[in-house]
Amino acid sequence: MTIERPRGTRDFLPADSFRRGAVRKGMVELLERWGYQEISTPTFEHLELFTIKSGPSITEEIYTFKDKGGRDLALRPELTAPVMRMYVNELQKAPKPLRLHYFGNCFRYERPQRGRFREFWQLGAELIGSDRPDAEAEVIALAGELVGSAGVAGDLHIGYLGLIRSIMRMIPAAERPAVMKLIDKKERGLLAEKLQEMGRDHLGLQELLDLRGRRALDRAEELAEDLAEISEDLPPDEAAAGSRGPSTTDAAKDRSARSDRAAPTALNLPHFREVVDLLGIYGVEGTVDFQIVRGLEYYTGTVFEIYASGLGAQNQICGGGTYQLAGLLGGQETTSTGFGIGFDRIMEIVAVDETPPPPIAVVFVPQVKGEAVRVAKTLRHRLSAPVVLDVMGRGLGPQLKQASSIGAGYVVIVGPREVELEKFTLREMATGSQEALSIDEIAEKLGG
RNA sequence: GCCGGGGUAGGGUAGUUGGCCAUCCUUUGGGACUGUGGAUCCCAUGACCCGGGUUCGAAUCCCGGCUCCGGCCCCA
Secondary structure: OOOOOOOOOOOOOHHHHHHHHHHHHHHHHHHHHOOOEEOOOOOEEEHHHHHHHHOHHHHHHOOEEEOOOOOEEEEOOOOHHHHHHHHHHHHOOOOOOEEEEEEEEEEOOOOOEOOEOOEEEEEEEEEEOOOOHHHHHHHHHHHHHHHHHOOOOOEEEEEEHHHHHHHHOOOOHHHHHHHHHHHHOOOHHHHHHHHHHHOOOOOOHHHHHHOEOOOHHHHHHHHHHHHHHHHHHOOOHHHHOOOOOOOOOHHHHHHHHHHHHOOOOOOOHHHHHHHHHHHHHHOOOOEEEOOOOOOOOOEEEEEEEEEOOOOOOOOEEEEEEEEOOOOOOOOOOOOEEEEEEEHHHHHHHOOOOOOOOOOEEEEEOHHHHHHHHHHHHHHHHHOOOOEEEOOOOOOHHHHHHHHHHOOOOEEEEEOHHHHHHOOEEEEEOOOOOEEEEOHHHHHHHOOO
């Protein structure tokens, strides 16, 4: 009996790790070039951090435990909350704006399926301290470039919650979670029925959801004006003050509970229009899409998602938006824009042709082992390629065989003759050609 | 939590009307070959997901569990 990996976790073999490292490195370089600085937070946090952000029912989907001191802790299920916790704890007085990026493993207790694991990696960035369109456009453009830099064709959708929330104020509070869910699920038929049932099918909601692209903004502005007129004869607090009614799921309960402390969402379409205009200047292609809802209430307006094909049911590779979370976590409120990228999903569709550099093997005749160790030491110091030495007690022939099977490009042969002459034999494995060179000449020839 | 399809050496597989030491390829270690690799040959290591049941006898049939793959729910 062997011990298996826990469900939903993965092992990464050398080739996997190399690919992941190469892709991550490319993304980090880009983030740094945009002025974002890397941070790290703990793998586990107080459970409360996540229940404050996402509601108590989140506990069912995360790994929680009590430590020996009786503290309720949780393996982080995402990184935005920890990053904002760090901000509140130690960076509130840092000069704004703050540009941060991060990469880390996260844990969720869910049924594994394609693109979904119990341990997964998230790469993301947060721009903290600005509520201006400039900040939002920068972050969205950055997300788009990151995905593109990995060679992934992403489909960027940008949404704005302001208008939809204004419409929601015209809908009885008890019905809002259900309506939002239908929007999110893109259940247009059911949504139409629901709105008719409530006598709210004149609000323009359905038309709004179908709007796409350039003209969407003009039409959205008209809808907003119509809405202002309608709202005069439909008291918005009609139902908001009333009882909430039975919610069907815990998630819905959380959602309606959280709406009490919803971030104020002013209906500010010119703001959103500027974000879209700036993105055009950044050269990032995206689709205006008012269907993007991203359930949580701490989002203040602009939200976005990036999808990719070839991933099966879990096709979202990036999600983000502008939010206010510092206040919830006990700090002074500030506005941030950020996103998270599902690194594992990127890895499933990315094409990486980079491979590790071929190693150089120092092969030797046993009686001059000491000299071989010295040669290897010198070469490791001078070259960036891996340099390996036999540790199996093999003879010269088997060592060459081994060098061949690990894909060595060159072999440096060290024997009594070479030691005598202070010239070692450099053998190119592909051709079998050999030449006698000093250690300096070898280092130089191999790119030292 | 739900639905469907799978689990035989490290990887890929044969074998299911129950029946002799579970097949082959590859990988790994050793040898032929203690100063020159890739070929070839020989030897060795290594598996029926776990637990019950039926049976004289189970990789094979039955039940339960675990797990992988795809989907649903959920998706911060």
